[in-house]
Amino acid sequence: MTTTVQPPAPRAFHIMTKPIGPICNLDCKYCFYLEKEKLYPANGDLNAFKMPFDVLENYIRQYIEQQDIPEINFAWQGGEPTLLGLDFFKKVVELQHKYCPPHKKIHNAFQTNGILVDADWAKFFHQHQFLIGLSIDGPRELHDLYRVNKGGKPTFDLVMRGLNLLKEHNAEFNTLTVVHKELAYKPLEVYHFLKEIGSGYIQFIPLVERIGNAGAGGSGTGGTDAPLADPPRLKVLTPYAQVTPWSVEPMQFGTFLCAIFDEWVRHDVGRYFVQLFDVQLGIEMGLPSSLCVFAETCGKGLALEHNGDLYACDHFVYPNFQLGNLMNQTITEMVASPQQTQFGLDKHDTLPKHCLRCEVRRHCNGECPKHRFNLTLDGEPGLNYLCAGYKKFFSHMKPCMRMMADLLRRRRPAADIMPYLAEQDRRPTAPSNLIRPVTTMPNRNDPCPCGSGKKFKKCCAR
Numbered sequence: 001m002t003t004t005v006q007p008p009a010p011r012a013f014h015i016m017t018k019p020i021g022p023i024c025n026l027d028c029k030y031c032f033y034l035e036k037e038k039l040y041p042a043n044g045d046l047n048a049f050k051m052p053f054d055v056l057e058n059y060i061r062q063y064i065e066q067q068d069i070p071e072i073n074f075a076w077q078g079g080e081p082t083l084l085g086l087d088f089f090k091k092v093v094e095l096q097h098k099y100c101p102p103h104k105k106i107h108n109a110f111q112t113n114g115i116l117v118d119a120d121w122a123k124f125f126h127q128h129q130f131l132i133g134l135s136i137d138g139p140r141e142l143h144d145l146y147r148v149n150k151g152g153k154p155t156f157d158l159v160m161r162g163l164n165l166l167k168e169h170n171a172e173f174n175t176l177t178v179v180h181k182e183l184a185y186k187p188l189e190v191y192h193f194l195k196e197i198g199s200g201y202i203q204f205i206p207l208v209e210r211i212g213n214a215g216a217g218g219s220g221t222g223g224t225d226a227p228l229a230d231p232p233r234l235k236v237l238t239p240y241a242q243v244t245p246w247s248v249e250p251m252q253f254g255t256f257l258c259a260i261f262d263e264w265v266r267h268d269v270g271r272y273f274v275q276l277f278d279v280q281l282g283i284e285m286g287l288p289s290s291l292c293v294f295a296e297t298c299g300k301g302l303a304l305e306h307n308g309d310l311y312a313c314d315h316f317v318y319p320n321f322q323l324g325n326l327m328n329q330t331i332t333e334m335v336a337s338p339q340q341t342q343f344g345l346d347k348h349d350t351l352p353k354h355c356l357r358c359e360v361r362r363h364c365n366g367e368c369p370k371h372r373f374n375l376t377l378d379g380e381p382g383l384n385y386l387c388a389g390y391k392k393f394f395s396h397m398k399p400c401m402r403m404m405a406d407l408l409r410r411r412r413p414a415a416d417i418m419p420y421l422a423e424q425d426r427r428p429t430a431p432s433n434l435i436r437p438v439t440t441m442p443n444r445n446d447p448c449p450c451g452s453g454k455k456f457k458k459c460c461a462r
Contacts, residue, residue, distance in 0.1 A: 012069045013300045013335045016314045017059070017076050019051040019088070021306040024080040026113055026155060029146040030180060030207055030246055033079065036317055040307065050084060051306045053091070059304065059326055060095045064104065066332045072100070075109045077314075082116040086124060093128050109133060111176065113147070114162030115155060122169035132173040133203070134163055138190040142183045146246065160197075167198060174201035179256060180246045181207070187259040195272055203275045204260075206253050208371050208385055209244045242373070243385070254389030258396045265400045266422065270415035280394070283363055284401040285408060293368040299344020302335065310334050312343045315370040352380040360394035 022036040023046055042048035051059075064072050074096070076089075089110075096106045110125065111133040125132055136159050137143040144154035166173050175194055177183070183190060194202050248256070257276070264274055279291045289295040302323075303314040310331065312321040321343070323334035334340065351366050354376040358364070366372055367384045374383040384390070400421075404414040445455050 012067050013302065013331075014073065014075065015063065015302045015304050015310075015331070017074065017304045018078055019056070019076060019306055020079045020081055020084050021049040022079045023049045023083060024078055024113075025083060025115055025149065026080065027148055027150050027152070029148070030178065030209055030244070032209060032315070033317075036305075039317070039319070040305070046083075049079075049306050050088075055306075055308045055327060056092070057095055059308065059331075060092070061099045062326060062331045064096070064099045064101075064106075066330065070103065071105045071107060073107045073109065075111070077111040080113055080116070081110060082112055082121065086120055089124065107131070111135065112162075113155070114159045114166075115149075117162035117165055119165055119169065122165040122171050125166065125171035126169050130171070132166060132171055133176050134159070134166070134173050134199075135176050135178075136163070136194075136197075137177050137180070138183055138186070139193045142186065142190065145182055146178075146180060163197060173199070174203065175199040176203045176205060179204050179206050179248050179253060181248050181252070182246070184248045184252045184256045187256045188263060191260045191263060195268075199272075201273045201275065204257075206248050206371075206386060207246060209247050210242055210373060211244060248386075250386045250389040251392060252389065253386055254392035254396075257389070257393040261393070261397055261400075265404075266418060266425070269404070269418055270413060277397075280363055280397060281401055281404055281408075281414065284405040289365070294363065294365055296348050296365050297344045298347045298369070299340050300335070302340075312340055315368065316343075350382050352376045352378075352382045354378065354380065354383060358391070360391055360398075363394045364390050 021040060022033045024031070024034065027034075037049075040049065060074075063074070074092075076092075081089075092108075096108075100106050108128065108130045109132075110130045113135050124130075135147070137145070137147055140154075140156040143156045143159070147155050147159075149155055163173070175197075177190065177194065191202075260274065261277060264272065264277060275291065279289055279294060283289055283294065292298050292301045298313070301313060303311045303317055304326070305311065305317070308326045310323045310326060311317045312323065323337060323340055326334075347366060347369050350372075355361055355364075355366050364384075366382070367386060367390060371385045372382045374385050374387070375381055376383045400417060403417050403420075407414050407416050447455065
């Protein structure tokens with residue numbers, strides 16, 4: 001008689017919780033999650049999407065108990081979670097206190113469009129130290145292009161009202177900006193706007209939305225994210241024909257990142273934090289990626305629907321990727337299941353040979369599986385749609401990332417790169433838009449790499 005050996009339960013995992021499923025008060029044209037309402041037909045009854053109390057309690061208890069780490073991070077998303085009302089999240093905090101042992105600490109992240117945020121919400125967020133992720137797509141004309149309400153009306157003013165209340169009540173927040181095609185044309189305008197509204201931590205999410213098999217676009221309809229195990233063979237000669245018109249183009253996204261990086265590395269290191277840049281600096285330091293999309297494998301970032309169904313990933317909420325329900329089995333059983341383990345390994349194991357030979361592979365690792373639907377020039381499936389753009393950006397950032405990593409290894413702040421670059425830019429021999437390919441910060445008595453002939457301490461180090 002043989003027995004099946006289960007892999008050990010993961011020490012830590014992360015779940016994006018959808019306590020109201022896909023229900024939202026906005027109708028963003030590019031939203032891929034609105035279609036998930038079809039998975040749970042409710043005949044228009046929105047109450048059917050509210051997470052029942054027994055599911056909520058079971059989830060919070062398991063999530064705290066089954067992770068062998070000192071700090072437990074809850075992430076609440078939707079849809080729009082504020083539609084559940086403030087009392088629901090007061091209950092969340094109550095249950096977290098009930099099940100959290102003295103040696104563990106609870107953190108809450110809350111993603112919202114900000115429309116329903118009022119003074120009571122803002123006070124609650126501050127009191128219980130919720131980190132708010134505010135969805136805002138830059139200045140008014142870019143934000144209102146796709147982020148509209150159910151009546152098709154613009155939402156920028158309502159979002160700004162919610163943001164001002166968060167700031168008024170000292171609720172901690174960061175921003176999430178979807179980089180759609182029109183927004184990507186204005187990188188510095190978007191970046192300066194986010195700084196002006198007080199966002200100290202900025203997330204950029206590239207919009208890549210595939211058109212479904214029936215040719216339907218909009219809201220991710222028609223199988224926007226194909227299963228990783230069965231990538232479709234798309235034509236390489238028409239790389240943009242299979243995505244919606246509002247999806248960002250690969251090289252456009254790379255140019256967008258390069259423009260913001262050049263501004264950030266000269267003026268804002270240590271003052272403003274861009275998630276993608278922070279992650280890449282960590283990778284340059286030799287650390288594993290802190291963001292799943294750039295990690296070698298995945299499978300530790302799952303999605304929980306309102307009824308307790310657990311899915312492999314937020315972007316793979318399809319029947320084939322459902323792992324079970326937490327009311328019938330434990331979360332760790334599902335996270336450590338052969339199905340989920342293979343899902344995570346597939347990210348590495350299905351990389352095309354083109355990627356295995358790539359000089360920036362360790363910075364990318366094929367990025368997110370949901371974007372890997374193109375063919376390589378050799379006709380091999382699994383090439384990331386954004387490959388060209390990422391390759392452009394990772395190559396562009398490399399000299400500065402190496403310098404900042406070198407500074408950190410010397411126990412100096414990464415921000416020390418800024419005066420060096422400022423002096424370099426002032427040199428008439430230095431191209432204004434090009435950073436010389438210096439890979440480490442010089443020692444004080446080394447010749448200055450700017451070419452002045454002086455020692456570094458007497459030149460750019462000042």
